[in-house]
Amino acid sequence: MKRSLEVLPDGILAERAADGDATAFEVLVFRHGSLMRAYAVRVLGNQSEAEDVVQDVLIQAWGQLDRLNDPNAVKSWLMRMVSNRAIDRIRRRREHSEIEDWNAPAPSHQSPERVVEVRMQMSALASVLDRLPAMQRECWMLKETGGLSYVEIAESLGVPTSTVRGQLARARQTVLREMEVWR
Amino acid sequence: MNDDDHESMLDGLAGADLDGHTIDELSDYLDSGREPLDPGIEASPGCQLALDALLRLRTQTWALLKSEAATHSEQDRSWMHAVLQNISLEAHAGRDIPLRHPDPEVHLRITEGSVRTLIRGVGDSVGGVIVGRVRLDGDVTTLDAPITVAITASAAFGNNLERLSQLIRDRVVAELATHTELNVVAVDVTIIDIHTQRVARPEDS
Numbered sequence: 001m002k003r004s005l006e007v008l009p010d011g012i013l014a015e016r017a018a019d020g021d022a023t024a025f026e027v028l029v030f031r032h033g034s035l036m037r038a039y040a041v042r043v044l045g046n047q048s049e050a051e052d053v054v055q056d057v058l059i060q061a062w063g064q065l066d067r068l069n070d071p072n073a074v075k076s077w078l079m080r081m082v083s084n085r086a087i088d089r090i091r092r093r094r095e096h097s098e099i100e101d102w103n104a105p106a107p108s109h110q111s112p113e114r115v116v117e118v119r120m121q122m123s124a125l126a127s128v129l130d131r132l133p134a135m136q137r138e139c140w141m142l143k144e145t146g147g148l149s150y151v152e153i154a155e156s157l158g159v160p161t162s163t164v165r166g167q168l169a170r171a172r173q174t175v176l177r178e179m180e181v182w183r
Numbered sequence: 184m185n186d187d188d189h190e191s192m193l194d195g196l197a198g199a200d201l202d203g204h205t206i207d208e209l210s211d212y213l214d215s216g217r218e219p220l221d222p223g224i225e226a227s228p229g230c231q232l233a234l235d236a237l238l239r240l241r242t243q244t245w246a247l248l249k250s251e252a253a254t255h256s257e258q259d260r261s262w263m264h265a266v267l268q269n270i271s272l273e274a275h276a277g278r279d280i281p282l283r284h285p286d287p288e289v290h291l292r293i294t295e296g297s298v299r300t301l302i303r304g305v306g307d308s309v310g311g312v313i314v315g316r317v318r319l320d321g322d323v324t325t326l327d328a329p330i331t332v333a334i335t336a337s338a339a340f341g342n343n344l345e346r347l348s349q350l351i352r353d354r355v356v357a358e359l360a361t362h363t364e365l366n367v368v369a370v371d372v373t374i375i376d377i378h379t380q381r382v383a384r385p386e387d388s
Contacts, residue, residue, distance in 0.1 A: 001307070007378050008313060012337045015315035019299050020274025026267055033266075034252035034259040042248060051262065059270045066275065071316075125240075125247050144244045149214075169207050176206070176236060179243075 002027065014071035017062070025062060032075050033058075036082050043086040043141040045134060053085045060085075076147075083146040087156045090138055094157075128178045136171035139164055202227040209233050213241075274300065280323045282364055295319060298363060302332065305358045309350045311339040315375060319365075329368040332359070337376035348372040 005013060005027045016024035033054065040050035061078060068077055129137055138157075142148045150168070154161040201209070204224060212224060213234060224230045252259075277295030284291050299317040306314035315335035322328040332355060338347055352370040359365055 004313060008337055009376060009378070012313065012315040012335070012376055015335060016303070019303065019317055020296050021300075021303065022272035022274075025272060029263055029267060030260065033263045034256045035248060037259060037262075038248045038251040038255065041251075051266075055266050055269065058266060062270065062272055125243050126251075129244075129247075141244070144241050145248060165207065168210075172206055172210065172237070172240075175240060179240065 009072070010074050011072035014065060014068060014074040018065040018068065018071070025065070028074065028078075029058060032078055036078055039079060039141070039145060040082050040086055042129065043083070043138055043146070044089060045130075045137060049089055050086075053082060053089060056085050057081045079146065083142055083148055084156070086138075087142070087153075091157060124179055125175070128175050132171055132174060136167045136174070139167040140171040140175070143168055200227075200229040201233060202229055204230055206233060206237075210237055213237055278323050280363065280365065281326055283326065293363065295323060298323075298359075298365075301358060301362060302334065302355055305354045306334060306336060306351050309347060309354060311342045312347055312351060313337045313378070314351075321368075323365065326364065327366050330365045332367060332370045333373070334370065335373045335375045337378045338374050340377050340379045344374050348374065 002023050005016075005024055008024075008027075010028065010031070013024045013028050017028060036054050036057065037050055040053045041047055044050050044053065057078065060081060065074075068074060129140070132140065139153055142153050143150070148156075150161050150164050154164045157164070202223065204227070209224065209230060212221060217225075224234070274296045276297075277299070279292040280295060280298060282291040282293060298319065302317045303314045306312055306317075313336060315337060316333075318333040319330055320333060321330040323330060334351065334355070336347075336351065338344055351372050355370050356367060359367055
């Protein structure tokens with residue numbers, strides 16, 4: 001059955017999964033799980049936290065699929081849940097740290113393998129994003145790929161909208177400068 | 184972050200004359216889908232360059248995520264296997280559907296979830312059909328209440344849809360008569376998709 005489901009578009013799989021078809025849900029997870037994880041890693045800057053977030057999202061998704069209005073939009077629905085869960089994590093971290101830490105440069109938590117990998121990918125953007133201070137990176141990813149608005153990010157992080165605007169402006173400035181997409 | 188910081192932002196954009204606009208403003212303009220059209224921004228070569236750069240960044244951030252997802256997809260598979268095993272994927276039971284029993288003291292019930300699973304299986308057994316959603320419309324908790332079964336399905340390319348729908352209808356009616364006492368007054372089949380045998384990839388959706 002699994003193989004025949006793999007040919008199906010998201011919408012019909014989401015409908016089956018909402019009706020309790022675990023196999024259809026698994027096909028959806030295998031189709032979009034990597035992107036969800038990559039996104040969470042980029043927002044949170046941490047592999048194991050990202051994996052926890054995606055696992056939480058999958059549990060929540062399974063329980064709530066029948067409330068999804070447009071089954072064809074299941075991918076953005078899942079990504080949106082990753083955004084929300086990641087924000088929960090960020091909030092919890094903030095409760096344990098001083099505001100000053102928000103602007104600190106990204107800690108060198110990257111494994112040597114990861115550093116090499118990034119270089120091998122020759123991905124300038126990846127390395128710029130890796131070096132952004134945590135809050136700038138979080139705001140950037142939530143806004144540019146998560147599609148959240150300034151107000152949504154501000155409200156969910158519990159900070160003023162002006163702070164989010166400022167963080168994004170700084171991130172944008174750094175990324176634009178380093179990427180030299182300008183020219 | 185204060186207004187001075189906003190001003191200093193332009194420092195990074197050496198040589199670009201934004202004709203009095205800021206990057207922040209241009210980013211908002213992009214977010215609004217360039218509506219309403221701002222003739223000042225549209226006529227400024229500096230702003231056009233900046234808008235272009237901002238758009239490219241957005242696209243590249245997505246492309247980066249996709250390439251990272253693709254790079255890890257093999258190792259992710261085993262991780263996802265483990266995750267799926269950790270979480271219990273139990274179907275929603277739904278409403279209780281009564282069954283008759285000669286002894287009035289005995290109350291037999293089956294769950295709506297199990298009936299939906301039954302219908303899904305029956306539909307899938309029709310060659311060229313994969314069932315999507317199954318709904319039981321009507322008060323299934325009351326014996327003899329009129330029930331309409333609504334089914335969405337995807338059909339394999341090249342099939343006669345009318346014939347497929349009729350096959351699904353006939354089999355579902357027969358199967359429900361065997362296993363339940365539902366008073367099925369109609370089976371509505373909606374073919375919502377045509378699928379080919381090509382495996383869909385993440386980027387298709």
